[in-house]
Amino acid sequence: MSTTLAGAAFAKGHGTENDFVILPDPDGALPLTAERVAALCDRRAGIGADGVLRVVRSAKHPDAAAQADAAEWFMDYWNADGSIAEMCGNGIRVFLRYLTEAGLAAGSAGTAGAEITIATRSGLRTGRMGETIAVQMGTPALLGTTGAQLGGVGYPGVAADAGNPHLVCPVPAGELAGLDLTAPPGIDPVVFPHGANVEFVTEVPEPVPGADRHVAMRVYERGAGETRSCGSGVCAVAAVVLGEAGETAGTVAVDVLGGRLTATVDGDSLILAGPAVIVATGTLA
Numbered sequence: 001m002s003t004t005l006a007g008a009a010f011a012k013g014h015g016t017e018n019d020f021v022i023l024p025d026p027d028g029a030l031p032l033t034a035e036r037v038a039a040l041c042d043r044r045a046g047i048g049a050d051g052v053l054r055v056v057r058s059a060k061h062p063d064a065a066a067q068a069d070a071a072e073w074f075m076d077y078w079n080a081d082g083s084i085a086e087m088c089g090n091g092i093r094v095f096l097r098y099l100t101e102a103g104l105a106a107g108s109a110g111t112a113g114a115e116i117t118i119a120t121r122s123g124l125r126t127g128r129m130g131e132t133i134a135v136q137m138g139t140p141a142l143l144g145t146t147g148a149q150l151g152g153v154g155y156p157g158v159a160a161d162a163g164n165p166h167l168v169c170p171v172p173a174g175e176l177a178g179l180d181l182t183a184p185p186g187i188d189p190v191v192f193p194h195g196a197n198v199e200f201v202t203e204v205p206e207p208v209p210g211a212d213r214h215v216a217m218r219v220y221e222r223g224a225g226e227t228r229s230c231g232s233g234v235c236a237v238a239a240v241v242l243g244e245a246g247e248t249a250g251t252v253a254v255d256v257l258g259g260r261l262t263a264t265v266d267g268d269s270l271i272l273a274g275p276a277v278i279v280a281t282g283t284l285a
């Protein structure tokens with residue numbers, strides 16, 4: 001086993017500009033550490049990304065071996081600061097795009113309409129391939145009211161578990177763009193002992209064809225800072241928006257800084273849909 005990442009293949013991809021370095025590592029042999037992940041994600045001295053997606057055979061990783069019968073591949077997700085997270089909704093779509101473009105998806109799995117199931121630290125997730133990729137994420141659990149502090153202002157919000165922890169805070173129309181997310185919002189460590197991703201969300205009056213509700217969101221991600229999109233955050237936002245309206249079904253269009261995602265809820269089902277592209281491949285020096 002090598003002691004450095006030198007010579008390792010990589011790809012770079014993004015989903016609504018939530019960007020990732022992808023490391024194909026079928027046997028789980030790369031010596032990945034928090035420091036090396038942070039160096040890869042450094043936007044000046046590294047490749048630059050919000051996180052790393054390591055592509056490992058489920059059978060070869062202790063966090064996924066129990067899922068190996070149902071999913072050949074495990075998304076080993078790391079945040080830009082080197083911390084490990086349980087879930088990444090945009091990461092799943094980029095991971096699936098990588099699998100198909102790299103020829104790692106079995107059979108006809110690369111063709112439009114085909115479904116691919118992968119393992120994550122929060123369990124199995126299945127995506128339907130196409131120009132956009134639609135992933136069955138399951139409905140986040142809503143865990144009650146709490147709040148965030150930003151610039152000395154308190155924002156009441158709802159805690160949600162989308163496989164990873166979220167806090168969804170509605171803000172008045174017109175305030176979203178002016179929020180200063182250069183520093184982490186304050187959150188209650190009792191409610192969030194492992195930190196949280198914080199979404200600020202506001203209604204958008206213009207209707208979106210095919211959607212029942214239209215909102216805009218900005219997010220401060222645990223382990224990455226403000227990012228241009230967060231798929232699991234969109235799931236949490238959709239669950240909160242529909243929940244507060246007393247609805248159990250509907251499609252929510254969510255504008256993020258990097259584009260638009262949709263979340264379609266129907267009972268326990270939540271399908272997150274949006275684009276995912278691979279933009280570069282190379283070899284680490």
Ligand SMILES: N[C@@H](CCC[C@H](N)C(=O)O)C(=O)O
Nearest residue numbers: 085088089090164230231232
């Ligand atoms: N951007 C991701 C979420 C990545 C993990 C998150 N920062 C955490 O620590 O939970 C997404 O698209 O869901």
